[in-house]
Amino acid sequence: MPANTMREVGQRIAATRRAHRMTQQQLSSASFVSLSMLRKIEQGSRFPSDDTLDALAAALNVDPGRLLTGHQRTDSRVHDALPAISAAIATHDDPDDGPVRPLHELQLAVEDAVTWRLAAQYIQISQHIPDLLTELARALHTAPLAHRAHVASLLVRAYRCADAVAFKFGARDLSARLIDLMRAAVVEAQDPLLQASVAYVRTEVFFAARAHRPGLRALEQAIDASPPPSTPSATAARGALHMRAAVVASRASNPDVADTHMREATQLSERVPEDIYLGTAFGPDSVNAHKVSVAVSLGDDHVQDALDVASEWKPPEGLPAERRSGFYIELARAQLWAGLADDAFESLKVARRIAPQHTRGHRWAREDAATLRRLKRADSESLTSFAEWIGAV
Template sequence: MVNSGSAAVVMTLSRSVVDQSRRVDTDTDRPSELPQQRHNRGGVIDPLSGIGLDGEDTVGGRSDMSDEQPTRIGVRIAELRKIHGATQRGLSQRANVSYSLLRKVECGERPASHSFIAAIARALSVNVTDITEQPYHARNASPASEQAGVPALRQALVEGDDPELDTPPRDVDDLREAVAQIKEWDRRTKHAEAVRALPDVLRHLHRASRDLPTAERPPIHELLSAAYFYAVGSLYRLGHLDLAHLADERARASAARGDDPLRTAVAEWQHALILLFDGSYPAGLRAIDRASALTDLAPAQPATQAVRGALHLRAAILAARTGNTDLAESHLAEADTLTAPGQEEANFYATKFSAPNVDIHRVAVPVELADGTTAVSRAASVQLPATTAPSRSGHYWIDLSRGWLLHGDRRRALEALHNARRIAPQLTRYHPQVHETVQTLAANDARSTNSLAHFAAWCGIHR
């Protein structure tokens, strides 16, 4: 265990040296011979198998998708650049990115990292989602699709604390059990299931927060914050970023009305995720600082230790997105000191903090820094236990796929995507970096394999 005072020392790292003007220049390929990766999660997937919503087989590897066709990110950037009357060189200067890299992204020769996309979005005064074109497959979604529950959740978010209820109020214990089930769906990346359950839970929690005596309301506000927290995660993963922003504000506001400093800290931790997507990296690190200060108000207990560790992991990714390698590695080192047995099973506050999650982030950080060789070298020694949350192990394979692509090994990049699909299909199908990796593989492979074609079709990408 580490004492509570360590949090203040820990997060002062976040305030130092965040250089947002650091140039995004990743125009280097570094292929080399590396040790063979050890796969203990089932190895490489049958490339022709179709895996559906929960991993089940589907005819032809296709899921129930709409006919919307997302544009490759490089093409979309070129379109927006021309609409804004910018040349490639002019945009590269305004965005502070490499001119050579911009040219390669536009022609599909290199994948666009999220930090690159965020820099371009700022320079063009557009939203990140104007470039990624999220949410994918949301319009004309069939009742069986993962997106089908989003309109009902949108309505519940709009109603807020004045919900329309046509059923008797649900018992608080029943609501607590429902939120616990949603927490498990979050761990397993079953976001469609969470989205379908959340509207009723949110409405009844708001009703309970009004009906109970004032002295009994703080625990309900904490439970309401947790429900909104899961809404943020599911909406974020399904690509509904504006709705995720709204749920994020509700999660923070509800936590502030409770009595649990860790719940408030975790709401700030989730807020940092939204800022991460929007490219507001210094603001994200400030949110981590606020969360760290809140953990000092909590008792010294395993949950406090896990929340602090999760803060460091998110700070590591934020720092990597700014190009600050030293700061990112410092946060990884601090997180490592906070690991302890039993954290994976406990899943404190749905942070999923554990030693395997630190290993996952050790691979993710160099990927964010566009250093594929370091990423795949680190991955060679990673063996994720079977108990690792699918939401984390799935993301590991997504990051590793990006690492292999940066390293120049397209075959392993696709193999990693198949593993991500097997473990966390909903996460994989809607992840913008998965779409970008697939588009880059397809754009640079004149003889696309059946495996790539099937995977692209499963994601809703058709050449």
């Protein structure tokens, strides 16, 4: 590796760290990269490995491609990993022999994958999930009867993490296969609340096919089948389904049904003092984020509704990064439609700061960045730079 390239990468990491007002010790602690290694990287005497680069980028909340000149784009790195995910699920019913970690270690590994999903760290997921899926399939085939439901529930959650990568990066057939496997495994998990979560995720198949009316019907059936909202967890499970149904109804251009489901979700959120996570986050903040999503999906006369929500509420740090960045991406679209081009660009930049991988992979963000660049062709180079980063040029 040429010395000047190592120096440039080190300088870029150091500049990004200082922009985040972090000391070397703080970045070392946040990324789990040793302080001595970090110092050598910033000095330009060591070049970061892929894992080290990903760890630093995650701690700095930026895309790895921003730190490394000439490095592959996020989407290229993820797409390169998709065949390994396909291979892992091809033998789900007859996995190769191999080691299986104790159940508590498998649970920790799945929790790590879920954390990456909520933080929109798709590279991390794509690099680690194939082996984890294979190991979990092996564990399910060898588990004693008393542990099979637990292993099946872990497998469902791991499938969902893999699906997040497949769906976000346009591998629709792979996403559909993963959802089918989730639906099969959740039966063995014997967990009605997890089953509600799977019904939520299944909607992706209908989104991809633009089959919104069948998707709405499937969600309403899942709502009817979900446990009564007698506990916070059951309330969150049913409320999440109503949120999703509101979005699907809005995509089907049915504002009355969308409003009905959103009112149901709002009422249920009042029984949950703060957002809780049960496969998906649900609570007052998540409902507010979905109100913007519904308004933008309906478009036309509903755009002002999105702007009104955003004028009174902003997603707090406690919401998953993917949901927070999604809020700002959808807000940017509403602002653009309302003629607020500068505000739209600011919202897209906020979305990038929160979850760069999610933002760069989002179709609406790319489309709106391209529109902004056309509208403000003579504007500052920051807009052009953003458009180049997101692939809108």
